[in-house]
Amino acid sequence: MAYKLGEVMISREKISGRIKELAAEITKDYNQDNSVVLVGILTGAAVFLTDLIREMPEDMDVRMDFMSVASYGDGTESSGVVRIYHDLKQSIEGKNVIVVEDIVDSGLTLSHLLDILKARNPKSLKVCVLLDKYERRKTEVKVDYCGFKIPDKFVVGYGLDYASKWRHLKDIKSVVDE
Numbered sequence: 381m382a383y384k385l386g387e388v389m390i391s392r393e394k395i396s397g398r399i400k401e402l403a404a405e406i407t408k409d410y411n412q413d414n415s416v417v418l419v420g421i422l423t424g425a426a427v428f429l430t431d432l433i434r435e436m437p438e439d440m441d442v443r444m445d446f447m448s449v450a451s452y453g454d455g456t457e458s459s460g461v462v463r464i465y466h467d468l469k470q471s472i473e474g475k476n477v478i479v480v481e482d483i484v485d486s487g488l489t490l491s492h493l494l495d496i497l498k499a500r501n502p503k504s505l506k507v508c509v510l511l512d513k514y515e516r517r518k519t520e521v522k523v524d525y526c527g528f529k530i531p532d533k534f535v536v537g538y539g540l541d542y543a544s545k546w547r548h549l550k551d552i553k554s555v556v557d558e
């Protein structure tokens with residue numbers, strides 16, 4: 381089946397406004413230690429994370445690191461068994477860590493990833509997602525910072541792809557059958 385771009389689900393203006401709010405919330409929550417490591421999950425969260433990090437204050441100790449993971453599954457559903465392709469460059473032991481993800485769907489990938497990171501003894505571990513497809517959750521994952529809750533529709537743009545395409549779109553759009 382071929383797909384084409386559908387309607388704008390979330391505009392670039394809404395995205396940038398919400399990212400400013402998320403950065404302000406995070407800054408407030410971590411003002412005691414004034415330090416945080418943002419762990420972006422490649423590739424989808426790269427666009428979101430690089431915009432988010434630039435809204436954080438200059439005098440805060442903000443670090444950025446990335447992980448690349450893939451969950452085994454049948455193509456459309458993830459199994460939640462995560463394989464690490466690229467690991468963090470820095471130790472997170474004793475650090476305040478926020479996992480930054482593009483979208484949480486079944487929650488299986490994130491939940492397995494959190495188990496892996498917890499075992500590395502961070503001081504704190506939280507989750508920030510741009511999009512939450514809450515209706516599709518199969519396992520409970522605590523989302524501490526959420527950009528937008530969205531219905532069960534496949535979306536692309538702003539880092540999210542379909543078959544490696546459309547990550548570069550400024551808006552988040554749905555995809556429809558051609």
Ligand code: 5GP
Pocket residue numbers: 424451458460481482483484485486487488489490513533534535536540541542
């Ligand atoms: P989960 O383990 O929560 O089911 O899988 C989350 C992953 O599924 C996301 O990181 C993303 O790669 C992919 N995913 C889930 N829903 C969508 C969607 O609507 N659009 C895109 N592009 N990817 C999605």
